[in-house]
Amino acid sequence: xxxxxxxxxxxxxxxxxAGGAEVFTHEMLRRVSDEYEITHFSPAFEGGHxxxxxxxxxxxxxGTSLSVIPLxxxxxxxxxxxxxxxxxQMNTHHFFTPLYVPVTKRALFIHQLTREIWQINVRSxxxxxxxxxxxxxxxxxxxxxxxxxxxxxADDLLAVGFSKDxxxxxxxxxxxxxxxxxxxxxxxxxxxxxxxGRMSAYKGINDxxxxxxxxxxxxxxxxxxxxxxxxxxxxxxxLHPIVPEEMRDAITYFGFVSEAEKLERMSRATALLFPSxxxxxxxxxSEAAAVGxxxxxxxxxxxxxxxQYGMTGYMAKSQTPxxxxxxxxxxxxxxxxxEMIQSAGHRFAQTLHWDHTGQAFRxxxxxxxxxxxxxxxxx
Numbered sequence: 524x525x526x527x528x529x530x531x532x533x534x535x536x537x538x539x540x541a542g543g544a545e546v547f548t549h550e551m552l553r554r555v556s557d558e559y560e561i562t563h564f565s566p567a568f569e570g571g572h573x574x575x576x577x578x579x580x581x582x583x584x585x586g587t588s589l590s591v592i593p594l595x596x597x598x599x600x601x602x603x604x605x606x607x608x609x610x611x612q613m614n615t616h617h618f619f620t621p622l623y624v625p626v627t628k629r630a631l632f633i634h635q636l637t638r639e640i641w642q643i644n645v646r647s648x649x650x651x652x653x654x655x656x657x658x659x660x661x662x663x664x665x666x667x668x669x670x671x672x673x674x675x676x677a678d679d680l681l682a683v684g685f686s687k688d689x690x691x692x693x694x695x696x697x698x699x700x701x702x703x704x705x706x707x708x709x710x711x712x713x714x715x716x717x718x719x720g721r722m723s724a725y726k727g728i729n730d731x732x733x734x735x736x737x738x739x740x741x742x743x744x745x746x747x748x749x750x751x752x753x754x755x756x757x758x759x760x761x762l763h764p765i766v767p768e769e770m771r772d773a774i775t776y777f778g779f780v781s782e783a784e785k786l787e788r789m790s791r792a793t794a795l796l797f798p799s800x801x802x803x804x805x806x807x808x809s810e811a812a813a814v815g816x817x818x819x820x821x822x823x824x825x826x827x828x829x830x831q832y833g834m835t836g837y838m839a840k841s842q843t844p845x846x847x848x849x850x851x852x853x854x855x856x857x858x859x860x861x862e863m864i865q866s867a868g869h870r871f872a873q874t875l876h877w878d879h880t881g882q883a884f885r886x887x888x889x890x891x892x893x894x895x896x897x898x899x900x901x902x
Contacts, residue, residue, distance in 0.1 A: 554881025634803025696877030707815035727798035733844035812868035
């Protein structure tokens, strides 16, 4: 009988708002499903099946983002005898598993701490409650094992009391093979900057557009592309006030596009802008590098890892639109440095593959999934 893994998470790969964390989780789990029985438990969503079997993983969907927490507890209580390991995936939400799962049968999986994201995404007073309680909530888990995706997040965990020996970093992957250099698309004739992601202040689209306005005053033919769900209300309320009316024609909102079109536009752009305040890693940074385009990021957790502290991408010296604009100008003014960063980013992207992620997780499971009785004998 295969060992049984129970993953608790706030979203799954089919969720309408699934992002890099959900892609990472699914790609990792599907690669170990030959040796392990895997159940993924998360909230229901409109149009989603209550139970779905996908790539060797059983997805169970119950309740809402809040009610899923007690429902996960009930599910575990009903199946505890058959479950060998519970992985509590903390991404804003978490499932308080230290309160009911023995330390020998649980692990925390966290992409990033949320910290300042609470203040950007959540209204007061809930934002303060979320931010102030994050550290004590994390400390519930510090006697157990933790998985994460970057050195930045690992350092954050150590700072709140986790043991270095209990924290394991899993490598990022890519869903496609990095393009050969001869397959890169020709760059646009005009300076063209790309933002790919959700329209959210914490993801950085507001800062990216403010930086673009600064650069466009110096480079009047500059263009700005936006790929991702088009939110007309957000554009009207938050983005139009940033951009002078005479510059708005230089901005194109493509909305959702196919994966092929996304990669093509990434390759044609001068640079990807990803000025998020905090990430686990930043998958689009690696995707852009894989098709020959550097990314300009803030010096933020996760993103600094994705650009190797400025070795494989551009990193702004502060988290301000002005600092971002300075790096945008740098990539236009110094072709030699641009080509060096472009090549370094591409070489780094070639080391990323979900097979490596899956193997690292498999190795961790083989090392850590010792029968509970045996562990108790050692304790």
